[in-house]
Amino acid sequence: METRWRFSMLDLCLCTVLIAMLTSLVIPLRIPERENSSGVAHEQFDHIQVGGNASRHEPILRYGWLYGICTIALFIIMLMLGLRRGGRVGSGKWAILLGGAIYMCVFTNVVTEYAKSIRSGDADFFGPFPSATTWVLLGIWIAPMVFIAFYVWKFREWIYTAEDEKRFQRLLAKYKPSKDDA
Amino acid sequence: MEAYRSLIIVGCVAAYMVLCIGVGLWALKLTKSTKDFFMAGRNLGILVTAVAVFSSTMSGFGFVGGPGLVYRMGTSSFWIVIATSISYCLAFYLLGKRIRLFAELRESVSLPDAVAARYGSNTTAALTAVAILLGVMGYLATQILAMAITLQSVLAGVEWIGTIRLEFCVAISCAVLVFYCVTGGIIASVYTDLVQGLLMMLAAVLVFLTAAAAVDGGVMAMSQTMLRDDPESIGPWGSRGIFCCLSWYFLFGLGLVGQPHVITKMMMSRRVSDARQMLPLSVFGYGVTALLWIGIGLAMRTLVLQGDHTALMKPDDAAPEFLQSYAHPLLAGLVFAGLFAAIMSTADSFLNIGAAAVVHDIPRAVRGRSLDNELFWARTGTGVIAIVASGFALWAYYVSKDLVALLGAFGWGTFAAALVPTVAIGFNWKRATPLAANVAIVTSLVFNFSIKLFGITIPYAINEGAIALLISLTLFFGISLLSPPPKIDPDIDEVMDI
Numbered sequence: 212m213e214t215r216w217r218f219s220m221l222d223l224c225l226c227t228v229l230i231a232m233l234t235s236l237v238i239p240l241r242i243p244e245r246e247n248s249s250g251v252a253h254e255q256f257d258h259i260q261v262g263g264n265a266s267r268h269e270p271i272l273r274y275g276w277l278y279g280i281c282t283i284a285l286f287i288i289m290l291m292l293g294l295r296r297g298g299r300v301g302s303g304k305w306a307i308l309l310g311g312a313i314y315m316c317v318f319t320n321v322v323t324e325y326a327k328s329i330r331s332g333d334a335d336f337f338g339p340f341p342s343a344t345t346w347v348l349l350g351i352w353i354a355p356m357v358f359i360a361f362y363v364w365k366f367r368e369w370i371y372t373a374e375d376e377k378r379f380q381r382l383l384a385k386y387k388p389s390k391d392d393a
Numbered sequence: 394m395e396a397y398r399s400l401i402i403v404g405c406v407a408a409y410m411v412l413c414i415g416v417g418l419w420a421l422k423l424t425k426s427t428k429d430f431f432m433a434g435r436n437l438g439i440l441v442t443a444v445a446v447f448s449s450t451m452s453g454f455g456f457v458g459g460p461g462l463v464y465r466m467g468t469s470s471f472w473i474v475i476a477t478s479i480s481y482c483l484a485f486y487l488l489g490k491r492i493r494l495f496a497e498l499r500e501s502v503s504l505p506d507a508v509a510a511r512y513g514s515n516t517t518a519a520l521t522a523v524a525i526l527l528g529v530m531g532y533l534a535t536q537i538l539a540m541a542i543t544l545q546s547v548l549a550g551v552e553w554i555g556t557i558r559l560e561f562c563v564a565i566s567c568a569v570l571v572f573y574c575v576t577g578g579i580i581a582s583v584y585t586d587l588v589q590g591l592l593m594m595l596a597a598v599l600v601f602l603t604a605a606a607a608v609d610g611g612v613m614a615m616s617q618t619m620l621r622d623d624p625e626s627i628g629p630w631g632s633r634g635i636f637c638c639l640s641w642y643f644l645f646g647l648g649l650v651g652q653p654h655v656i657t658k659m660m661m662s663r664r665v666s667d668a669r670q671m672l673p674l675s676v677f678g679y680g681v682t683a684l685l686w687i688g689i690g691l692a693m694r695t696l697v698l699q700g701d702h703t704a705l706m707k708p709d710d711a712a713p714e715f716l717q718s719y720a721h722p723l724l725a726g727l728v729f730a731g732l733f734a735a736i737m738s739t740a741d742s743f744l745n746i747g748a749a750a751v752v753h754d755i756p757r758a759v760r761g762r763s764l765d766n767e768l769f770w771a772r773t774g775t776g777v778i779a780i781v782a783s784g785f786a787l788w789a790y791y792v793s794k795d796l797v798a799l800l801g802a803f804g805w806g807t808f809a810a811a812l813v814p815t816v817a818i819g820f821n822w823k824r825a826t827p828l829a830a831n832v833a834i835v836t837s838l839v840f841n842f843s844i845k846l847f848g849i850t851i852p853y854a855i856n857e858g859a860i861a862l863l864i865s866l867t868l869f870f871g872i873s874l875l876s877p878p879p880k881i882d883p884d885i886d887e888v889m890d891i
Contacts, residue, residue, distance in 0.1 A: 222824070222874065229867050236860070239636065240852055249854030250466060250632035253623075256697060256704045260466045260632040262625025268635055271853070275635035282643045286479055289647065292821050293486030297890050325629050334624055339612040341620065343629040344468055351642075352475035352680075358482040359673055366669040371490050375891045376665070379494060382891075386498065386884040 219298060221291060228284045235278040239271045265329045272329075276322045280315055287311035290358060294369055303361065303369040310357040317350035398722040399550030405726030406547055406733055409592070410569045413737065416585045420577025427767045430578030431502040431749050433661045437583060442662045443674035445583040445738075448590035449654050450477070451682050452739035453539045456593075456732045459683075460715070461708035463690020464697075467619060469631030470690075472638040473645050474683045480649035481676045487817045488656055489668035494888050495820065496660035503746065504653045504816065505754035507660070511820055513882055514827035519758035520834045522750040524811045525653050527838070529747035532804050533782040536740040538790060540566040540733065546713065547729055559790065563783050570737055571779045574744045575772045579661070582741040589734030590678055596731035597685035599724050600716075604688035607719045608695050615695040622698050633854050640859035648809030648862060650817035654742035682735075685728075689715045748774040806858020810837030813862060814869035823889055826879045829872035833865040840864065 245267045250260035268275070287307060294303045324343035328334050334341035340348065362370065394401070424430050437445070462470035492507060499510040504525065509518035541562035549556045573581040605611045608618075619627040630638045649655060662671065693711040696702035702718065705711060712732070716725040752774040756764050764770050814833040819825035843849070844857040851857055881889070 222870075226870060226874070229863065229870065232863055233867065236636075236855065236863070244852050248852075249634045249637055250469075258465055258705060258708050259694065259697070260626075261623035262467070262628070262630070262632040262634065263623065265625055265628065267625075268630070272635065275639060278636070279639050279642075282639060282646070285643075286483060286646060289483050289817070290486045292818065293483075293488075293491075295821065321629050328624075328628070334620060334628070336616075340616050341624075341628060344471075344616075344627060347468070347471060347475065347629045352478055355479040355482050356676075358486070359478075359676060362482070362485060362672050363669055366666070370486075370669070371665055371891075379498075379665070379888070379891055382884060382887055383498065 221288060221295065221300070225285075225288050225292075228281050228288060232278060232281040232285065235274050235281060239274045242270050265325075268325075269329065272322065272326060276319070279318050279322070283311065283314050283318060287314070301369060303365060306361055306365075307358070310354075310361070313357065314351075314354040317346065317354045321346045321351065394722050398717075398725065399547075399552075401722045402547055402726040402729050403551055403554075405723075405730045406544070409730040409733055412588060413569055413573050413581075413585050416588070417573025417576040417581045420573070420581035420584060423580050424576070424578045424768075427753070427763075427771060428500070428502055429580060430768055430771045431745065431753070432496070433578075433580045433583055435496065435661055436663050437661045438663060439667045439670045440674065441583055441587050442658055442667065443671040444590035444678060445586040445661075445742075446481075446655055446658045446671065447675040447678035447682070448586045448593060448735070448738040449658065449742045450649065450652070450679060451593060451735055453536060453543075453732065453736035455682070455686055456735040457539065457543075457709050457712050459686030460689035460693065460711040463687065464694045464705065464711040465708040466633050467623070467626030467631035467694070468629065469633035469638050470641070471631070471687065472642045474686055476642050476645035477649075477679045477683070478676055479646045481672060481679070483647060483817070484650045484656065484659070485668055485672040487650055487821055488659055489672065490665055490891075491820045491889075492656060492659050492816075493662060493665045493668070494891060495885070497665075498884055498888055501660065503749040503754050504657050504660075504812075505750065505758070507820075508815060508830075509758070510882070510885055512825075512827040512830060513880070513885075514830075515758040515761070517815070517827045517830045517834075518754060520831055521812065521815065522754035522758065524807065524834050524838060525746055526750045526755075528653075528804060528808050529743045529750070529778070530782055530785065533740055533743045533747065533778070534786040534789060536736050536743070537563060537567060537570075537779075537783050538786040540570075540736050540740070541786070543713075543729070543732060543736070560787060563787060566733075567779055567783050570740055570744070571776055574741050574779070575775050578771065578775075579745050582738075582745055583658070583661070585734075585741065586738045589731075589738040590682075592727070592734045593685075593731045594678060594681045596724075596728040597682045597688075600720065600728055601684035601688035603720050603724060604692035604715070607692050607715075608699075612691070615691045618695045618698050619691075626694075635853075637854035637856065640856040644806060644809060644856050644859040644862060647813055647817075648805055648858070651809040651812030651815075652805065653746050653808060653812065654739065656816065657742075657746055685712075692719075744775055744779055747778045751778065806856070806861055807837050807841045809858060810841065810861035810865040814866050818866075818869065821889070822873075823881060823886070824878055825869070825873045826876045828876060829869045832872055833869040836868055837861050837865045 247263040253259040291300045337345040495507045501507040505518040505521040508521045544562040548554045626632050752770040811834040815830040840861040
């Protein structure tokens with residue numbers, strides 16, 4: 212049995228991202244938490260919470276952004292793990308990376324739009340919601356659709372090729388009868 | 394028609410339950426073996442499997458808890474909803490093909506079966522089964538309780554029925570659930586899921602339109618009203634703040650890949666290549682049903698802030714109050730039936746995987762072989778689990794609500810932390826070792842249980858399930874990378890290269 216330690220690029224990326232995520236969660240714990248950091252009760256209505264002043268996010272926004280970017284990076288690595296066969300991700304790698312870059316840009320835009328609204332004190336509207344919220348709904352929700360499109364479009368090239376299908380049939384022929392006989 | 398509102402609602406719910414019984418009777422003829430009972434003979438079509446995947450995800454929590462979250466904390470819970478687009482991508486990229494290949498190669502009838510095949514370890518399979526069983530009991534008890542309370546409130550609206558005892562409501566709702574789950578197993582479950590999923594989609598679209606019309610000026614006016622009251626509640630993070638939202642996004646985005654009631658469905662499709670169409674269909678279905686979550690939540694918060702509706706007694710009343718006050722009686726009936734559909738579609742999946750854990754996975758892990766006459770025991774096990782979960786739900790309701798909350802913690806977060814590394818990553822990464830999987834499962838159980846048991850609160854409302862998932866992922870990778878490469882059965886080794 213092989214006991215040599217081998218790390219693929221994907222393994223290293225994954226470890227780096229997990230450490231970065233843990234770091235981005237630990238650092239804010241050292242910053243004193245404001246009273247309304249995770250909402251306070253509404254003055255007038257029971258069971259309704261308010262966030263109060265947006266300045267509650269000022270000291271932690273950059274760490275939030277880092278955590279969000281790392282989360283998206285982790286998702287991208289996981290998608291590539293799903294594409295990997297025989298230790299190689301294959302031709303889908305660049306498309307997934309491009310989709311990931313778009314996804315990260317959209318998330319960065321949510322944070323910058325929100326930071327802009329903190330500085331100006333006004334919420335610019337884009338559609339029926341403040342622009343940062345619209346970017347959440349129409350951007351973050353929609354951005355992964357590019358991976359769905361790739362899955363449908365490239366299924367027979369990246370996910371399960373005709374050759375894979377034949378190989379699996381050979382595997383079934385090779386291994387299943389012996390199990391049935393047993 | 395308004396005078397008959399309560400009767401119409403009861404009629405719609407009753408019609409839905411009769412339909413479920415009919416599906417159960419039909420599925421009885423098709424269920425001839427354990428493989429049929431737990432895996433639907435691995436012969437499900439694309440639409441049926443895709444709808445079953447998304448309707449199992451959208452439980453009573455989505456239909457009742459979701460609008461309640463928006464009412465309480467504004468846009469924060471949008472992050473749970475929007476996570477679904479990436480979560481289904483991850484589920485299908487990581488497992489859509491792989492778990493289906495494992496199932497066919499090894500004739501697996503449950504998730505722990507597939508885990509045993511991948512790791513060659515009965516301990517890992519047994520731990521997976523135990524984690525599933527603990528989660529199932531907590532989830533199932535809360536779903537049964539939700540069903541009974543909803544039925545009680547629906548029946549209370551009819552003057553000549555009045556308020557009836559909760560035990561009776563548990564008995565009625567469970568009888569229907571158990572009937573179709575025992576007779577038709579997973580076949581009845583997925584075909585009722587099909588009806589339930591389509592019903593939920595129709596209900597959600599109609600409710601969203603009604604919600605937009607309930608407030609003068611529509612969605613824009615809701616947004617403006619919330620902005621005037623508290624700009625943060627309509628901002629991107631809602632009242633809960635950035636870390637809470639992003640920890641939800643992480644947990645619900647990646648966590649879906651560890652939900653046994655969802656990923657088991659991927660083992661049941663007729664062909665491996667069906668996954669290609671199932672992914673967009675599942676995302677579309679969930680996206681449509683999520684309109685109810687967003688629509689009712691925003692409308693009720695706005696109506697209360699504008700003084701057009703009295704403040705709710707509790708946030709979870711948002712959906713029932715909206716339906717009773719603003720929806721057309723027929724629509725209210727349809728949505729209440731949809732609510733039962735949402736609860737039952739999740740409960741039946743849990744009942745099936747719980748029965749598999751008790752009568753198939755644990756005996757195989759302990760004895761090394763299945764029980765004799767397994768189909769009989771599968772049916773008996775399904776009934777017994779439902780009875781135990783009902784008793785537990787009632788006992789917890791009257792005696793100790795904390796226990797339900799405690800076991801409820803063994804829900805999404807525990808499944809995610811225990812099974813994402815073990816299943817989603819381990820099935821795609823040959824370096825993953827059984828020891829790493831065992832540590833990930835045990836850590837997730839201990840961490841999530843301890844957080845609830847000791848009442849630990851985490852700063853910035855970071856979700857504890859997200860932390861558990863992050864820790865279990867790190868441990869899983871660390872232990873696997875520091876261990877010698879594991880020995881994998883040759884057939885599994887080859888199939889992992891496909």
